[in-house]
Amino acid sequence: MSQMPLSNDISIVLGGEAGQGIQTIEQLLTKILKLNNFYVFATKEYMSRVRGGSNTTSIRVGSHPLQAPIDRIDLLIPLDKQVLPRLQHRITNQTIVTGDMEVLETNLKIFDIPLKKLSKELGSEIYSNTIALGLILALLKTDSQIMEKYLGKYFGAKGDKLVQLNIKAAHLGFKHGRELIENGTVRFPELSISDIQNDIMINGSEAIAMGAIAGGCRCIASYPMSPGTGVITFMAKVEHDFELIVEQAEDEIAAINMAIGAWYAGARAMVTTSGGGFALMSEGLSLAGMLEMPVVIHIAQRPGPATGLPTRTEQGDLELALYAGHGEFPRIILAPESLKDAFYITQKAFNLADKYQVPVIILTDQYFVDTYYNIPSFDLSQIKVESCxxxxxxxxxxxxxxxxxxxxxxxxxxxxxxxxxxxxxxxxxxxxxxxxxxxxxxxxxxxxxxxxxxxxAIAAKIYGPSDSRGFIISWGSTNRIVREAVKHLGKKDLTHIALQQVYPLPENLRHLLSSAKHTIVVENNATSQLGKLILRETGFQIDHKILKYNGLPFTVEELMHAISETIS
Structure with missing residues (x-):
């Protein structure tokens, strides 16, 4: 796919095998870049294995808030030879590729950095990723002292020797990056800095967990299942700070029953899982329906059926959440679009469950829970635990x-x-x-x-004129990607309808659709599950569908292309 000019930001991609520390570099880079007052957005794609394979992390760095993935790669650093073939469709003449020619075995133009040789001189090849970290930070003209200070903090618990070796590795990469700038080999646009020192850098799992705690959650019971496990992992880290009961149950059936029992006793509780785990909870869901017992369930969606693609993303479980459980009983299904909304909506979910005595399901997905970016600190003055x-x-x-x-x-x-x-x-x-x-x-x-x-119900938000000729409808994690794509298309007669509650559908959606001339629904699934729900609930047939179900989220450029083709 050809690259399209988007905005004043730089897109960086790192790739390597599982075990090469790609996730560590993502965590370090996002934090250090934020400390340098840059806006950061990071998301990852990884294979379901502990070692080997080919994983990538994509990081957008800019002078303004960034909350959507793009195809364009400005700087690519592959740490193993599998990366380049996998990303070939995203590499253009404008992409700067820098790495170790000895390792990569490619005919592409590569700016050679002898990562293997340099890391061996430090005592181990594991330092290749820290050298790459320093290289990137130099190319972005960041402060090396901030880098050094944060590395000392990050590796401090592992001993002074490891701290000093990582700092030395980072400075080696920083030196090579400065040389690439000084000899004119690499030039990136200057990014202005912003006053974001008080911003927090979190991912989707942490936003959901923080929202649960703010909502008065005192108990989480779950059986680990990617990609939902990050919520219970975070809550386990802070269980003593907030007097939480964090229980790794023997299976998902036990987990849902523990949560229901906690609510019966007066403690707000939740479970976190993925589609396969939620399937096992369906009898417990019906139990909550019959008992009229509140319960909050977080489902981080991944592609099915069965194990499917356990480390990839999809919006394929809306109908599962909607129809799970035997018998007829009400439920609420929420789908936050941003980390900020994930916090406030999860907090609200506990109040809704308590008030209406029904299951409240929060639908996210792998893309959402594994995405990092910086946001302003939460306004806790808005938070109120409404016990009924x-x-x-x-x-x-x-x-x-x-x-x-x-x-x-x-x-x-x-x-x-x-x-x-x-x-x-x-x-x-x-x-x-x-x-x-x-x-x-x-x-x-x-x-x-x-x-x-x-x-x-959380009202549908509209972005653009309410009397426009075309409406694009999306839900949950795709909302921000659609919004950026529509913004860059610059079509004045195109309006985005963004849903963060998918059941019951918000009342204003029916009114908005009644005036629509042309409609498009955008979903990360194969059968347009939201489109079918809208037809069932409102009788309104969506004209066009843009669907993606290969395990990856949409990118801004591909949506721009798909929307342009559809409306033409």
């Missing part, structure tokens, strides 16, 4: 009929009432019943909550 637990009396009925279908929720030990719950159909007190008339009343009671939930 009551103190019970002797006449308390857990499933009391009410006008809105929401029964007062008590917990054992708070008040004098007995809090009876049952997975069988039950009466108002929670006792098993086979009264068929009562059965109908209880089903209607549970479903009645859906109309209230719709009233509090």
């Amino acid at each position: 637990i009551i103190e019970t009396d002797e006449n308390y009925l857990r499933y009391q009929f009410t006008d809105d279908g929401i029964s007062p929720r008590g917990i054992p030990g708070k008040g004098k009432g007995l809090v009876g719950v049952d997975s069988d159909e039950h009466d108002e007190a929670g006792h098993i019943t086979e009264n068929l008339g009562l059965r109908v009343k209880m089903v209607d009671k549970r479903l009645k909550k859906l109309s209230l939930i719709k009233e509090s």
